[in-house]
Amino acid sequence: MLARPVWQSLHAGWAGRAVRHGSAVRLHRDFGPFAAVDPGGDPADLAALANAGEELWLVEPEPLPPPPGFALTRQGQLLQMACDGLAGSARSVTARVLGDADALAMQALAAVTRPGPFHAHTHRLSDFLGVEDGGRLLAMAGERMQPPGHAEVSGVCTHPDAQGRGLAAALSWQIAARIVARGQRPFLHVWPDNAHAVALYQRLGFAESGRPWLSLYTKL
Template sequence: MNGHPLDRVVHSALTSSRQSHLAVREGGALRMAAGYGVFVAVDDPARTDDVRRLPVPEGKLVSVEALAQPLPEGFRLEKEAVLLQMTLTALKSGKVRDIRIEKLGDADAEQMLALAILTEPGPFFANTHRLGDFYGVKEEGRLLAMAGERMKPDGFTEVSGVCVHPDAQGRGLAAAVMRQVIEAIVARGETVFLHSYDHNDRAIALYEGLGFSVRAPMKMRTLVPL
């Protein structure tokens, strides 16, 4: 289908050279593998009937599209929200702080999931940290902040999972870990993008301060099986 690949970002990611192996497909519908995410898309936006054949062990699926699609049969709309899809124009210079940032991995998975559950940066599951590189800040072994990569359409990488423990707010940790993630993506020659709820002024200000600007509003829908 024609159009910008980020207009149908989930479909673009799950049919990309880097993440197609994570797609669970039933006919013209596909979702991210359980344990990694709950994102869903269809090949043809006018045909959503195959969505009901997909497994939904988490009890919900989430679509992110520039244009709202018909509600799939067998599902009800639990939540609808507007996301601002933002792309990086150029990473702005920022104040250098003495913050020790380290790469996170499987050994940190339990703490990463706990921090995501506490702060709710978006859908995050046991294997979400394996979608890409994640970086974090720890103090005495305790994870206080993290950010990483999520959806990867060809030529693009999404920054996601940005969260800071309430005990560590106001210390510039979110910007610091995001910079680490962004610099690695830019070094690969890819376009960096992210999503934010349109009403999250604090997050939007952070992202704009790093060099992001709004590309397009996106419709996010949470679908629950009947």
């Protein structure tokens, strides 16, 4: 289990985009709301990293109370899945790498499908792949958390108008295959009660690797 994937990412793949105050560290707000506190650190340090009304997202082994100056917005246990052997083969879907010119379309798709936080520069965390029809972005997937030796398949979403075509599975497979080709281990997070998504990832070769807690805190 990657017990503290956010903290690990902020000290590895996200280190160049990390903002620190005391023992607290967060991903730059243009890229996302994720934050963590160093082992043995003071959670009160998080207050300097958020503006009033802004959310911070923490992924930890146990549910935590709100840090001083924050209110708990949401808290729940995630299903963490990792892949040690990608199943199947390349799916027959035409996808292209998305870039800055696609940022607004990516944000619009994320707003409709809610695959997790998608900020102004989230698309710059990795190469996202997208499927289009007539110039309209129908589906996308990419990478988010970057702990040592790992990369998280994330931002997987399909517009409601394109459901049922296998686009999410195809893009997830392609992203996972890219991660494996780099010599890293793909992993992801999903809500345990999302049976459809869990079954999809199991078919791709992912299996449960842990159950960390997601806590969303809003700065007062």
